[in-house]
Amino acid sequence: MLHGAQPDVPFYSEDSRNVYIFKVKGKAKIPDYIQLRDEQFVLIAYFRADRPLKDLHRYGLEGQEVPLAAVIAELEFGKLRKLEL
Numbered sequence: 001m002l003h004g005a006q007p008d009v010p011f012y013s014e015d016s017r018n019v020y021i022f023k024v025k026g027k028a029k030i031p032d033y034i035q036l037r038d039e040q041f042v043l044i045a046y047f048r049a050d051r052p053l054k055d056l057h058r059y060g061l062e063g064q065e066v067p068l069a070a071v072i073a074e075l076e077f078g079k080l081r082k083l084e085l
Contacts, residue, residue, distance in 0.1 A: 025077040
């Protein structure tokens with residue numbers, strides 16, 4: 001859980017205006033990571049890019065594994081993109 005996040009309140013829902021996704025390139029032993037940020041660009045979630053997508057219910061993204069994996073696969077490193085699933 002990240003600083004300021006509420007454990008039972010998903011950040012991504014139909015009411016969400018803007019959620020952004022960002023792919024961070026790791027170096028040496030540090031793996032690549034995916035960041036999810038809200039409309040104020042506050043970090044809401046992050047996870048390793050090379051791990052299977054799990055626990056997405058924490059972020060309000062349950063059932064979105066396939067579309068989210070497709071977004072991650074085509075996402076360029078260092079490019080902020082609005083998440084639209």
